[in-house]
Every structure is written in C-alpha cells, then in structure tokens.
Amino acid sequence: MLSIFLEHDSPFLGVDFQLPIGTLSAIVGPSGSGKTSVLRAVAGLLTTERSRVSFDEDIWSNTGARCFRPAYQRPLGFVSQTFGLFPHLTAAENVGAALTHLRRRERSREAQNCLDIVGIGGLADRRPNELSGGQSQRVAMARALARKPRLLLLDEPFSALDHSTRKRLRVELKRLQDALAMTVLFVTHDLDEAAELSETLVLLRRGKVIQQGPTRELLRRPSTVEAARLMNFVNLAKAKWAGSDASGITLHWGDVLLTAAKGPKSQPDDTIHWTIRTSDVFLVKDNHPNESSLGTILPAKVVEVIEMGSSALVSVIVNNSGGEVLRLQLRPGALHRHHLSKGSSVKIALHAQAIVLLDPSDASLSANRAKSKL
C-alpha cells in the first residue's frame, strides 16, 4: 500500500488515505484543492507540519518519529506539469541525469534505452527547445522511468498538450503502466482523464479527501453531495425518507414515490439528497407499462432541449415531484425519433439501482456557513 497522511496549515492539507500498489491511481480536484501539494509532499519536495508517508514497508516520512527522507533518496520518478527538462542538456543527457549512479558509457546506453521505450530514440541529441510539447513530455517520462522507480508521480502530465497529443499519450501511459506494472499516482482536474486512466480515484477539495475508492464504483456512486457536484452529477434532488424494506428504500419526492436500492439509514420524514446520472435516466414510450424492469415509470414534461454535437441534454420536470429538474442524455437520433421539444409530455424511467442516496453532511455544513455569513 502507498499510505499517505498529511497535515499542513498553509497550504491547508488534511488527508489520510491509502492506495494499492502496482496500479494507476488519480487524485482529482478543482484548482486550489491541494492536489499538487499532496504530490509534492509524497515526493519529499514539500515538508508538511505532520506527515506519515510510506510505500509498502518503506517509510519515507514520519514526523512523529522525526523521520524524513529527502526527495533524492526516495525511489520515485516525477513528471511536472511543464516537464522540468534541463535546458542545457540534450534529451539523452536529461535522461542520463537520473542515472548518475552509472558509469558514463553505461549511462548513455541506458538513457538511449529509456528514450526507445517511450518511442523517441531518434531525438536523443535534441535539446528541450528543439522538442515539441509531446516530445518533451516523453523525455520527462523517460527520465522519470530511468531510475526504475517504485512510484511514478505525474502532476497534470497532459495539461500543457494539445487535444490529440493528450489522447495519444494517455493510451501510451496506460500501455507503459501495464507493461511495467508500476505504481502510478497522477493528479488532474480533468475527471474524464482520471476516469479513463485510473483504477483508484481520490476526490480532493480544499485540502481534504471527499471520497476515495475504485474509479468505476466511485463514478457511479458518489457518497456525498459535494462528491456528486465534483463529479458533475447534474441531477441533484431532495426527497423525504418514507421507509425501507427488502426491496430497498422508499422516498417521497414531492407526491411521487421513488425506490432506491441502497443507501444510508434514516428516520421517516428526514430530508434525503439523491442523485442519478444523466445517462441512467431513460426515456420510455407512452404505452410502456408503469412497472417494468427499467424501474419506476414517471410522466414528465420537457422544459429544455440542448443539442451538443453527438449528444443532447433534455431537462424534464416529473409531474407532482415538486418542480425539481432532472436531466437526461440522449443521442440526437433519439431526440428526433421521440419528436421532443420544449413542452412535450414524456415518460421517464428511474431504476432503483441507479438512484444514489447522498450523505448530506457537507450540504448542511455549507448551509450553516451560509447562515453564519448572514
């Protein structure tokens, strides 16, 4: 396990989490959430007031035991946002800079090997100012891999690249990680990028972990309102707890009865926040039976239709639900097939498994904050 505990005042950090070894993990959060600080602290480039960082059995820092291994003694590779290539050295020399423990001849051979691995063996004699963004990124990656690190840290590694290069390099990172079975921890503000690459995801906001877990699970089931917002769950609604039984939890959403497969325990009439992904709200035909494998079928009215290239976002208000808007994602073809436009009457299906009940703790916190501001 890569175990990370950090506490610091400025920048504020209060994180304590563990990540599996040999996999690709991502820390995701908005700007200023402390992602880079966490990465720098793991690398030993930032000294925090309290810390305990260990990789497997290897302790890298423990303020309690007054133990701190500086960055140059930690077996890791680091690729920063702007790559940090040494401008006075060629690509091969840049890679060789991480191999100072080898003899000169061995060093240049190994540097060439590393450049070959990342697919730019022919650019060994070029200086950083003669390389494109993608090529610089590969040199930085080759340099980070040169020491055969146990942990590879990547700080927004694709943010300075154009869209197509970014896509290509994501695939290559995945391929490289698979081939070397290395532990990779990268930070990004791009949730899609994290979803595409990582097996484990850590959501960070204001220096604190909001949620952490296997990426697929986490992307389907945010645990709090804040996590749902961070993961762009646009369908956030409130309902009243009605009861629970073997089939699940029943909610009163206005006058509509909803069923969620699972969720935290609560008391009758307690307010429950819930969410559902736009892709999990299904449009059904008018003659569809009210009870079906698709879930609860509800009549609704379309209030907005936005077409965006390969998809369309349709906003609906479910009849008697209290007026909260639900959004669903459709293909433009489906839009025209159903003749949808503003004001159309439709039927939608909400499956109990797709309804995610959220812990409202942070929502009440923000409400209290708002009150105290008033």
Next chain:
Amino acid sequence: MDWNAFHLSLQLAAWTLVLLLPIGIVTGRWLAKTQTRARPWLQAFFALPLVLPPTVVGYYLLVFTGTRSPIGEFIMSWFGVSLVFSFPGLVVASILVNLPFAILPVQRAFEAVSNELHDAAACCGMTPWQTFTRIEMPLAWPGVLSAAVLTLGHTLGEFGVVLMVGGNIPGETRTLSIAIFDRVQAFDPLAAGRMAGFLLLISLVTVALGYGVLERRGQQRQKSA
C-alpha cells in the same frame, strides 16, 4: 610607462578575482534562494559600494583596520601584517569595493534557475551538491562570467579606495590608476596619457572578451533553437 604599477594592478586584480569570485558565487546563490526577511537589508549592504563615494569606504576601512583599531591589532598580532598602506590591505579593500560586481550578476543568474529544475533534479536522485554543480552552475555561468569580467575591469581601474587605504608607495601600493594620478600631479601629461591609454585598452579588451564569450554562447543557443 610605470611597469611596476601595471604589474601591481594585475596582481591586485588577480588576487581580488581569485578570492572574491567564490565569495560572490556562494553569497549570490544564497541570496537568490534564501527566504530570510533580512534579504533586502543584506542586498542593500552588498550594493553599498555602488552608491557610496570610494572615500567613504576607504575612510571606514582606515578606521576599522588601522593598526590602532581592535581588528587591525588582531590582524597584526596573528598574521604580522598591517592592512593600512600595504598590498594585503589593498586586496581587502578591493574585495569589499567589488562585492556588488561579484554578487549581483551571480544572484540574478541563480534566481533565473527555476525551482522546478531543482525539484526535477532532486527527483532524479541528485544530491543538493550534484544539483548545484550539474544543473545550477552550468545554467548560471554567464552570470558568473559577467561577475568575473566586471570585477577584473573594476579592480584594474579602482582609484579612490586604493589611494585612501594604500597611499602611493611604489612597488607596494601604487597601482596603474594611482601612477596616472601621480604623473598628472607631476605635470607629466605624456606618461599619464600613455598609461591612461594603456589602461583604457586593457579594460576594453577585458570587457569585450567577456561579452564576446557570452554573445557567442547566446548565438549557439539560438542556432540550436
């Protein structure tokens, strides 16, 4: 032409350069990276010789290193030399007067080496010393070269402090610039002019060579870009 004075000027410039350059590199590097709140005061202290008249610097040197001062007495008792009206005194004075020329260009050069490169070097497994020798120094060397050229040129032409601290003792403290002053005082414009022209030529060649090396380096980088 007073060759003795010329020889002494060269000696003074060489000693100043050899002793001051390491001080300039260490201090400039430290000033570039330190977070201390005293930084503006320290910078001001090192830049003082730029704004103070040489006579003021010379006066304080006489006061603090004179044979009757505690420092002067200490140096006399430990090393058996006086810093007033002697060549070692000239070297000390020259070092102090040239501090800004040796420190400021080096400081600026080290400031230009980004923290990101430090981080990258550390994550490459380089110790702080390896980072200094392999990354920082190669990147900061144009600043170090500028400091060396400025120190050399300025020492060759230094007059005020040299006269205050060293006086005008032939073979001991009479540098080329003092010799020129001496010849002017003695109504010998021909000798003064010859020496002035020579000093002008030497200074010009020194500074031009320094800039030439820097420019060639810059062109090489542009070509490779």
